[in-house]
Every structure is written in C-alpha cells, then in structure tokens.
Amino acid sequence: MNDWNNWLDEYYAKFKPAFDPAVYANLVAFRDLAVDVRERKAKLIFAGNGASASISSHGRVDFTKQGKVRSLDFNEPNLITAFSNDYGYENWVARALEAFADEGDVCVFISVSGTSPNIVKAAEYAKSNGLQVVTFTGKSLDNPLKALGDINFWMDSSAYNVVEAVHMMWLTTVVDMLIGKAEYSVS
Template identity: 60%
Template sequence: MNDMEFLNRYFDEYKKLMFEPNVYSSLSEFKELAISVRNNGKKLIFSGNGASAAISAHGAVDFTKQGGVRGITFNEADLITCFANDYGYDHWVEKAVQMYGDEGDVLVLISVSGTSPSVVNAAKYAKNNGMKVVTFTGKKVNNDLKLLGDINFWVNSSAYNIVECIHMSWITTVIDMVIGKSEYSVS
C-alpha cells in the first residue's frame, strides 16, 4: 500500500469514528453541563494518566480561559507523587477529588482503556459525593469507567493515538460550543 492509500484509509476511519451522529447529543449534554457549572460557580475537574493527563490539562485551561468555565487538573508532580505515596497509586485521583472537589462540581475523566484503577476509583467517589461524571474512553464499549459516567464519550478503537486525538477534538468542540463559535482570538 502506498502512502496515499494508507492516508485515505486512515483518515476515512478516523472521520467515521470522530463524527458518529450518536456523539452529537453527548456533545450538547456536556456543553449544557459546562454552562450549568459556570452559572452555579462550580468547577470542572479533569484527570487522566499519561497522554490523558495532558489532554486533561489542555481541557481545564481552555475551558477556563476561553469558555469562562473554571477548570482544574491534578498534574503537579508533587501532588501526584505525594498522594500516590500516601494513598496508593490506585487511589491518588480519588483522594485529590476528595480534597479539592466540592458537591456540584463535575469530574471529567479520560482513559483510553476505561479500566485504570486511579480514574475508576475517582469516578466511584464522585458518584457517591454529589458530582456528575463525564467520561472519555475507548477500547471495550462497556468498560468500567464508562459504566460510571453520566455523560460518556466512547471511541470504538483500541489505537491509543486515534482515541486520544478524538478525545481532544471532542473536548475542544464542547469548548467552542460553550463559546458559540469556532473561530476566535485566544489573546
């Protein structure tokens, strides 16, 4: 297969996964939830591991800066290592949500597999403590994290690069929906 054939197949599959019509209602629901968070003086709390942590940080900043919806994340090395050391890696996100979250906040969790114990445990905590949970996952359709979400975004792929890029696109789409346009100055 030559490069052009590869790219045509690759991006056709990517487009099919990213623009499934069934995701449109979830995008709208997340937008309305984000506006409610802003209007009620609450916050979006983003978390994930690895590349999902980077996507979380980007989402938290853009929701805050562009969308006027306060967003936070737990990507500080000292917080991660301290909480992981004291509470175990499987519980560090849960403890961070417990200490930094408030009732009415929304927890946005990103995990390609949807099985990472640190985010699954955080979702369980949030559900039991008055927080809505928004999930971004891939791989298996009925993964542990997705089963805990109030709004779920799922990519039917096991390819980390595809799933992560689609997650990022969906998050920035919701930010643009909150703003009401897709072209704007960021300064």
C-alpha cells in the same frame, strides 16, 4: 507514494466514528452541563494518565480561559507523588477529589482503556459523593469507567493515537460550543 496514500486512507477512516451524529447529543449535553457549572460557579475537575493527563490539562485551560468555566486538573508532580506515596497509586486521584472537590463540581475523566484503576476509583468516589461524571474512553464499549459516567464519550477504536486525538477534538468542540463559534481571539 501509492502505498502511503492507501495507508493514510485506511488510517483516517478510523476517525469516522468521531463524526457520527449520534455523538452530537453528548456534545450538547456536555456543553449544557458546562454552562450550568459556570452559572453555579462550580468547577470542572479533569484527570487522566499519560497523554490523557495532557489532554486533561489542555481541556482545563481552554474551559477556564475561553469557556469561562472554572476548572482544575491534578497534574502537579508534587500532588501526584505525595498522594500516590501516601495513599497508593490506584487511590491518589480519589484522594485528590476528596481534598479539592466541592458539592456541585463535575469530574471529567479521560482514559483510552477505561480501565485505569486510579481513574475508575476516582469515578467511584465521585459518584458515591454526588458528583456528576463525564467520561472519555475508547477500546471496549463495556469498560468500567464508561459504566460510571453520566455523559459518556466513547470512541470505537483500539488505536491509542486515534482515540486520544478524538478525545481532544471532542473537548475543544465543547469549548467552541460554549463560545458559539470556531474562530475567535484567544487573547
């Protein structure tokens, strides 16, 4: 038992950077941007790979349902496979943006490494087309996705599960900030 207690103490210490008050400014900035998107009737567009795709889907639903900010993600298998087949995997998210993004939309890209070619190329497309970009990354501070963001959430960890859990926490924190409280009915 003692060995696991020490292990758990060390494990949960990895989450400490997520609660640094330096993150608060980004949380407020993203909340304000989401309010602006909602008021302009634009939309948030979420994308990621693997677990980051799942976090994207969860974020999209919560921002739409609870936060009342129109949102979408690109996690439809038919879309992924058709666009990947026709345009190459590294280009499919950028091509989906080309098809679905409107002026004034904001892209939310999630990638632990910040080096996923399809997500980085999507961020490059977004920036070159005047779309704002919010990034959620980890691992290296100097990752290419973070370099393209207008608002950047970076978790100082190389532990995928830690970074992914923190990304989810930060996203849902912003949803709760839109509502103004942490406990509320979701029905």
